[in-house]
Amino acid sequence: MNRTLSVVRLQLVNTQTFVWVPLLVLGGAFLVTMTIFALLPVEGIVGGGAQAPMWYFLVVGVQSLTLTFPFSQALSVTRREFYLGTVLTALLASAALAVTYVLGGLLEEATGGFGTGSVFFQVPGVWSDGWAVAGLVYLVLSFAFFKVGFFCAVVYKRFGTLVLTAGLIVLALLVLVALWAITRAEAWGQVAAWVADAGVLGLTLWSLPVLALLALASYGLLRRALP
Amino acid sequence: MSSVIEVQNLTKRYRETTALDDVSFSIEQDAIYGLLGRNGAGKTTAMSILTAQNFATSGQVRVFGQAPFENPAVLSRMCFVRESQKYPDDATGRHALRMARLFFPRWDEDLAQDLVEEFELPVKRRIKKLSRGQLSAVGVIIGLASRAEVTFFDEPYLGLDAVARQLFYDRLLQDYAAHPRTVVLSSHLIDEVAPLLERVLVIDRGRILLDEDTDALRGRASAVVGSSAAVEDFVAGREVIHTERLGRVTSATVLGGLSEQDRQRLREADLDVAPVSLQQLVVRLARRAEDSAPKHQELVP
Amino acid sequence: MEEGRPIFVQIAESIEASIVDGSLSEEERAPSINELAAFHRINPATAAKGVNQLVDDGVLYKRRGVGMFVADGARARLLARRTQDFAAAYVDPLLTEARRLGLGPQDVADIIAERSATTRKEPS
Numbered sequence: 001m002n003r004t005l006s007v008v009r010l011q012l013v014n015t016q017t018f019v020w021v022p023l024l025v026l027g028g029a030f031l032v033t034m035t036i037f038a039l040l041p042v043e044g045i046v047g048g049g050a051q052a053p054m055w056y057f058l059v060v061g062v063q064s065l066t067l068t069f070p071f072s073q074a075l076s077v078t079r080r081e082f083y084l085g086t087v088l089t090a091l092l093a094s095a096a097l098a099v100t101y102v103l104g105g106l107l108e109e110a111t112g113g114f115g116t117g118s119v120f121f122q123v124p125g126v127w128s129d130g131w132a133v134a135g136l137v138y139l140v141l142s143f144a145f146f147k148v149g150f151f152c153a154v155v156y157k158r159f160g161t162l163v164l165t166a167g168l169i170v171l172a173l174l175v176l177v178a179l180w181a182i183t184r185a186e187a188w189g190q191v192a193a194w195v196a197d198a199g200v201l202g203l204t205l206w207s208l209p210v211l212a213l214l215a216l217a218s219y220g221l222l223r224r225a226l227p
Numbered sequence: 228m229s230s231v232i233e234v235q236n237l238t239k240r241y242r243e244t245t246a247l248d249d250v251s252f253s254i255e256q257d258a259i260y261g262l263l264g265r266n267g268a269g270k271t272t273a274m275s276i277l278t279a280q281n282f283a284t285s286g287q288v289r290v291f292g293q294a295p296f297e298n299p300a301v302l303s304r305m306c307f308v309r310e311s312q313k314y315p316d317d318a319t320g321r322h323a324l325r326m327a328r329l330f331f332p333r334w335d336e337d338l339a340q341d342l343v344e345e346f347e348l349p350v351k352r353r354i355k356k357l358s359r360g361q362l363s364a365v366g367v368i369i370g371l372a373s374r375a376e377v378t379f380f381d382e383p384y385l386g387l388d389a390v391a392r393q394l395f396y397d398r399l400l401q402d403y404a405a406h407p408r409t410v411v412l413s414s415h416l417i418d419e420v421a422p423l424l425e426r427v428l429v430i431d432r433g434r435i436l437l438d439e440d441t442d443a444l445r446g447r448a449s450a451v452v453g454s455s456a457a458v459e460d461f462v463a464g465r466e467v468i469h470t471e472r473l474g475r476v477t478s479a480t481v482l483g484g485l486s487e488q489d490r491q492r493l494r495e496a497d498l499d500v501a502p503v504s505l506q507q508l509v510v511r512l513a514r515r516a517e518d519s520a521p522k523h524q525e526l527v528p
Numbered sequence: 529m530e531e532g533r534p535i536f537v538q539i540a541e542s543i544e545a546s547i548v549d550g551s552l553s554e555e556e557r558a559p560s561i562n563e564l565a566a567f568h569r570i571n572p573a574t575a576a577k578g579v580n581q582l583v584d585d586g587v588l589y590k591r592r593g594v595g596m597f598v599a600d601g602a603r604a605r606l607l608a609r610r611t612q613d614f615a616a617a618y619v620d621p622l623l624t625e626a627r628r629l630g631l632g633p634q635d636v637a638d639i640i641a642e643r644s645a646t647t648r649k650e651p652s
Contacts, residue, residue, distance in 0.1 A: 006329040070313040075330040076302040442534040
């Protein structure tokens with residue numbers, strides 16, 4: 001049997017990590033939000049709880065490197081097999097989560113916000129181009145969170161806390177510099193126009209090359225990582 | 228017999244220390260090897276590099292004639308669960324065994340289940356909540372049930388009580404007899420594992436101190452005990468690796484087998500010969516290597 | 529098994545001892561290598577070495593597909609060798625010590641006769 005697919009099965013042996021906890025986080029956020037909606041006398045509130053499982057995917061990304069990778073080494077899995085299998089698992093899990101999200105959104109639409117008249121799934125912007133785009137956005141974002149967690153963990157594993165922290169600080173500084181430059185050039189109008197023009201689908205597609213770069217870099221670093 | 232592992236001039240340097248220093252050895256097929264030495268001698272580093280979990284600074288490693296790094300054809304025939312093995316978060320013993328089964332082509336599920344019962348491993352408990360001994364049992368079960376052609380056991384008895392340790396040794400011998408394969412057992416408890424071993428590799432501060440047939444080694448040293456003058460007379464010209472004195476009695480450990488003539492001489496000189504255990508021999512050889520090695524740092528009086 | 533002496537030698541000796549004391553008779557099947565390894569908790573290759581030594585000495589012989597058997601006349605040959613060993617291990621040192629005490633062979637023989645007479649009288 002193909003050993004890369006076996007890595008997917010390895011990741012899914014404990015269904016808790018990739019299946020139950022994300023669903024539980026989403027379900028929990030949903031219940032809490034709905035309770036609040038029901039208690040509040042107003043309608044048309046937009047809750048942001050649907051993003052909750054993504055943060056958990058950040059943690060899964062970290063742990064799949066710090067804990068599952070060492071065990072995969074004991075099982076004589078190559079780094080390449082581990083990497084491909086793990087990325088495939090994250091994609092599958094993100095897709096499953098995206099499907100749940102879309103179904104929730106459609107159900108929300110059909111029931112008038114589950115009777116509350118407010119919004120948990122159908123966050124404006126994300127849903128403006130229809131359910132298919134919303135699902136894609138959710139999938140890409142979940143996967144991106146996983147990749148970022150994985151990448152940070154592999155940087156930490158290879159170079160230690162200092163380099164990871166320094167890297168994050170440099171990244172934050174770059175963002176600040178960019179923001180400052182935009183303000184200085186009084187270009188916020190143009191940026192807003194570009195964002196509006198690209199739309200949520202465009203922005204998602206723009207993130208793909210960044211993700212690809214992150215994926216390549218993670219693999220390059222993982223190839224020399226120690227369990 | 229053909230060798231399954233060939234190591235040539237292997238060196239592993241960390242920033243400050245040299246874990247392996249120009250080491251060369253080979254491991255034959257279908258034999259139980261002991262990789263012996265003190266903690267920190269370089270045993271785990273050597274096994275990690277052989278299984279491509281770690282990287283050599285220089286030198287060459289060949290397993291089944293090929294380089295193991297990122298080589299599924301080679302790696303799938305090996306199993307190395309390290310002493311401080313990490314497991315996926317929230318995984319139970321049952322999960323770990325189910326995962327292991329995916330990757331070892333010769334995995335024996337019945338054997339794994341038998342061992343779970345015999346070691347009384349609580350397979351439903353999360354691995355991070357297991358005791359040290361139960362954690363060792365997980366590694367032992369994976370190692371045995373994998374039936375990998377080259378299986379490494381890294382200090383597999385840590386935390387196991389005497390009964391569980393004996394169980395491991397018995398099951399290892401039993402399964403090895405039925406399914407011969409290459410086993411490398413790393414240990415610093417030499418006498419306990421000695422009867423299992425066909426050959427020993429003693430590693431000390433990154434160097435191979437001994438690479439010998441266990442039985443040849445057992446007959447290699449003897450302790451000659453008796454009055455100091457007679458002992459000194461007998462050991463003159465022989466390789467003495469250790470001497471102890473108590474009053475006028477001296478005990479000298481000499482290398483080299485004793486001939487019938489030697490024994491005759493010993494009887495006439497009224498000297499006793501005591502056997503030297505493998506553990507004593509290794510400790511003494513290590514200490515001698517230490518004494519003769521160039522001092523890295525001067526001791527301040 | 530005792531440490532410090534080659535284990536295969538001890539394995540060979542233990543089988544020889546069983547043959548000499550009669551617990552393993554001629555043409556009887558000897559324990560297999562795996563049985564020996566499991567019983568003494570030793571490496572099967574070591575057990576095989578001990579058994580092979582006995583095969584070389586003509587004490588055991590192999591029946592293909594069945595196992596190892598005690599050779600015809602093995603006991604007599606072992607006894608003969610043991611007698612020789614007995615002379616080297618016990619009689620030679622005895623005579624060495626006797627010379628130191630100024631005792632001749634006849635004196636030693638007299639002592640032996642006297643001792644064996646007294647020890648025989650004592651119920652064991």
